[in-house]
Amino acid sequence: MKLAVAILNSDDANSVIAALTRAEFFVTKLSTTGGFLKAGNVTILVGLHDERLDEAFELISKHSHSRRHVIPSASEMGLGFYSSIPVQVTVGGATVFVLDVEQFKKF
């Protein structure tokens, strides 16, 4: 058993979650904030059997899109300094971590 922890763009989250749920995955949605942009994003937890990992990856990647984000000049960059020029970063699609699950129980 695995736990997939996927950080999604807020604009993609509903379609990713809908696709996973339709495919009978169990999903928990958390409201999170990126440390760099300090903008809201969505983290989902998906507990799943090892053999369904590729299927979950496929659905997450199909419904996640990368976006360019411009940090305006003179905004704090999360690194302890201020930029004097606008900085462009590419955000996403999805960032996914996969953890081994030692035990899984529902009471």
Ligand code: 2BA
């Ligand atoms: P944020 O931390 O707000 O980062 C947004 C985007 O800014 C990142 O996109 C990346 O392009 C850039 N970025 C982040 N940290 C940076 C740094 N120290 N120096 C230069 N550029 C940096 P993504 O990599 O697609 O990440 C999207 C969101 O996923 C992140 O939002 C964060 O919430 C999460 N994330 C990504 N990688 C992570 C990791 N290794 N551990 C934990 N969370 C991660």
